Amino acid sequence: MHLYPRGLRIVTLCSVFISGISFASPDLHKDFIQAEKIARSGNTKNYQQAISNLEHPLKPYVQLAYLKNHPLLKNEQEIERFLDVYSGTPLEWPLRKTWLEYLMKKRNKALFIKYFKETSDAELSCTHLRYQLDLGAPEAAILKQVTELWLVDKSQPKACDSLFTLWQKQGYMSQELIWQRLTMVAEKGQHSLIPYLEKQLPANEQYLADLYYEVRKDPSATAGLYRFKKGSEKEAQIAIYGIRRLVWRDEELAIRAWDKLEQKFSFSQEQKNDVYYSFALALASKQHVQAKFWLNKVPDEKQDDALMQWQLTNLLQLQDWPGIVAYFTDKTLSNGQRYWLGYALLQQGHKKKSNEVWRDLAEKRDYYGFLAAARLGLAVALQEQALNVDDALIKEVQQAPGFLRAKAFFELERFTSAKREWNYLLNTSTEDEKLAAASLAHQEGWHDSVIITLAQIERFHHLDLRFPLAFEELFERYSKRSNIDLAWSYAIARRESSFAPNASSSAGAHGLMQLLPSTASxxxxxxxxxxxxYDPKVNVKLGNDYLKYLKQKAKGNEVIATASYNAGYYRVEKWLPKEAIDFDLWVEGIPYRETRDYVKNVFAYRQVYHTRFGFADNLFDELVKMKIQK
Known part of the structure; x- marks a missing residue:
């Protein structure tokens, strides 16, 4: 059983760590919280009494709390046992880190080396290497490992200083490495390191560090050719970096500067191709008149999905139907590119060829599949499959320590800890075990965990789990109250939070329908x-009220309202064309990729919910008749 490779040993031999209960009652949760509080207080006698009487899936977290507060040599045996039993689980690293920091403070080099495990913590890694040197490890073997710690785009802790000094003294710091790190720091790291690295360069190259910093701070400095004194390869590298940034800030200046830079430097073809790629993306996204010119300069080997999307967008804006057919014929295409190839063929009068392209696409369960089906007058194909999991396997997963701990944390609303345990469970599971875990999570209402899990293992046909009727009473009540289509309301929440009530975004949006406090107010x-x-009742009510408000602002147009939910109405208003165009042409031309994909996903999800509610019609039948304009 892969769910917990050490699990049977944990249950049978280490009952002090794991209880065998399946589910925790509210009273047991109170016992856990009290025991955890005692463990953190530092009173050993009270802790031992509390933990001896505790029967709870989170019992090991009580012991973790105690050991983190008592990382003492007298507790080494208990710490070692805990680290061994919970190796690889979310319980291991919090204690191991605390223990290593204690041993480092006590300068107990032998024990530090014994308990060290590879980590991204630079202070611990440098200490580990330094202690090995102190205890007689071969210098060459250790110093070879220092290079990786030094060659980063940020400052490293003081614990690394003596190691770096020895590494440099022994000749490991080459000019090639210095330039490599300077490049990393100047382009994406801590610019405060530039003066340090400048001093490591030969005197005749130190100006390059200043030039890199200047171009990073202000890409328009690239247009000043007098700054590039020698026309060297390193200056050319800085010029390429600067011009690729400048085109996103000031495209006209970038175009003029590139003409002059090409005359000054002997750029490699690879460098030129990188510039062509950046110019093509930037100018296409800005709808610049020269976008097509730069898109066509990018060689085939650099034609990735992003560039092909902008090539398509540019050709659609020009309504260059022959250009679309020429560009996308005989290529491996995404569903979107296939749809627009069929559309372009139809515009040229090739209805039979267009239908051939669309017919296979209409079998797909996505935005473009639903569009193609509507264009052909076909029914929606959901290709739904029921999830069948062996009952015995479900029971086995249900008793896995990782699942019990995740369930207890969810019940305590400690969602971060719950997700750590859930991820541990998945990382130690086979695909069948993950399906069983997803089935259990669905029963528990952990909808976002189910959706993410099924996506990870590419099991996309279990629609009852991937598109759940979460918080059904709330969505039905408040969508009806705001006169909002229930499937639309569900689709917004599915796209925004995957039905996680505690979801939050970097932009400051919160809850099921991801509302900003200012918007909600x-x-x-x-x-x-x-x-x-974070209260589902409040969030669903205000989310539907906001949809109602946006729909009114958009004069009843739910496509514009959906885009506005993501990008804001006044920004979307600027994107509306003066002359009416087909809805799908407008969506494809939305300049923000996030909003463009958001609208497509919401309407695809809406169709799935609409069909799951028992309606046979294709909502896209009406959409393909829709025109968008100011």
Missing amino acids: YVNKGSVSRSKL
């Missing part, structure tokens, strides 16, 4: 706190 006509947005 505006719709509510009264202040709404961030914490309130």
